[in-house]
Amino acid sequence: MDSRETTIYIAIVVACIMIGFIILYFFISIIRHQRQNLALRKKNILQEIAGLEKERARIASDFHDELGPLLSAVKMRINSFELPDAEDREELEKTNNLIDDVIKRIRQISYNLMPSTLLKKGLVKALMEYVDFLNSSTHIQFTFIHQEDCIINEEKSINIYRIVQEIIHNSVKHAAATAIRIELKKQGNKIHLSVMDNGIGFDYNKVMAVNTGIGLKSLGNRAQMTGGKMFLKSSENNGTNYLFEIPI
C-alpha cells in the first residue's frame, strides 16, 4: 500500500472501531437497562406484597381486637335482660346464636387474613392448624408431613403460608383434587416445600396464555420474595406437584 492508501485504510479502520464500539455499547446498554428494569419490577412487586401483608395484618387485628370484644359485649348486654315471655326468650336465644355465628365468622376471617398461630407459634404449627381446619371443613383429604426443625423467620413464614394457601385454593377451585399432600422439610440451609395434588393437572403454557396465570405468577412472586425458587410439574390428568426451595 502506498501512503495514500494507508491513510484511507487507517481512517476506515478507526471509523469501524468507533462504530463497533457504538454497537457494543448499544448491546451492553440494553442488557444493563434490562437488568435494572427487572430489579425495579421485582422491587415493586415485593413492596406491593409487603404492603398487602401489612394491611392484612392490620385488618385482622382490627377484626379480632375490636369487633370481637364489641360483639361479646353486645351479647352480654342482651343476655342481661330478664324476659318473662317464653316467645321473647326464644327470640333472644336465636339472636344469641346469630351473634355467636358472627363472632365465629369474624375469628375465621381474621385468621385467614393473618393467622395468629403463625406469628405466635411459627409456620409448622400454623400449617398443622390450617390442615386440620381443611380436613374438618372439606371433603378433600389433606396430609401434612413435616420436620419440627423447620424454623424460619416471620417474613418468610408468612410467604410460605400464603404459597400453601394459594396452591390449595387453586387445587380446590380448578384441579378437582381429592387428596392434597403438603411436605415441609429442611435440607442443609434450605427449606423444601412440596405440595402435590391428584387433580386434573394443567398445561402450564396454556394457563399462562389463556387466563394470564395470575395465581401462578403470584406463587412465583412469593417464591422470589423469599429468595427461593419455584419448580412446577404438571400435565393434564396427572395431578400437579409444586416444589419450592427456600433459603433459611
Place this chain on the structure above:
Amino acid sequence: MFISKATLFGLSILIAGTIAIIRHDRINRVILPFILCVWIGGINEILSYFLWETGHSTLINNNIYVLAEAILFLVFFKNIGIFEKYLWLFGIVITGWIGLWFWETLILGKINFVSSWFRITYSFLIVLMGITGINKLMLLDINKPIGTNSSNIFKNPVFLICIGSIVFFTFKLIVEIFWFYGLNASKDFRLDVYDILIYINLIVNLVYALAVLWIPAKQQYILL
C-alpha cells in the same frame, strides 16, 4: 447548485423552530435545551449562508456553534435523566468538552480550521447518550420528566430526538474521522460526502420537527 441545496436543506431545521415558537407556551422546560439548539442551529444556517454568499469563511461561527450544540444536547440528555445516578459524569463531560474546545480552537489556534478532535469526541458521546436514552425509554420508562403518556413510541419526542441524534451524529462521526485523516483533500470526494450529509441532515431535521410537534403540553396541575 450544491450550496443552494445545502442551505435549503439546512434551513429545514427552522420547521422545528417555527413549531417550537407556535407551541412555546406549552413546551416543557425539560426539552428547552433541545429547542434552543434547534434555534441556534437555524440561526447558524442563515449566518453561514450570508457569510458564504459574501465570500467569508463559515468556520468561526461553525466552531462556536458545535460547542453550543454539544452543551445543549448534553443538558437535554441530563434533563431526561441519562445522568440520573452519575451526575459527576455530566460534570466531567461538560468540563472535558469545554476544555477540549478551548485547547483545540484557541490554544492550538484552530478557530479558522475544523476542530476535528472536539467534533469527533462530542459526536461519539452524543451517539452513546442517544443509545442510553432510547434504552432507558424502552426499558425503564423515562417519560415521567416530560409527562408523555403516548403508548406509540414514534410519537414520543425523546425517542425521536434520540433516534435523530444517533443517525446524524454517527454519520458526522465517520465524516469527521475521514476529514481528520485528510480524506477531504479530494474536492469531489468531499462534496459527495457532504451531499449525503445534507440529505441525512434534512431527514433528521424533519424528525426533530415531528418531535417538537409531539412534545406534550406542560402539566397544568399537580395530581396528589
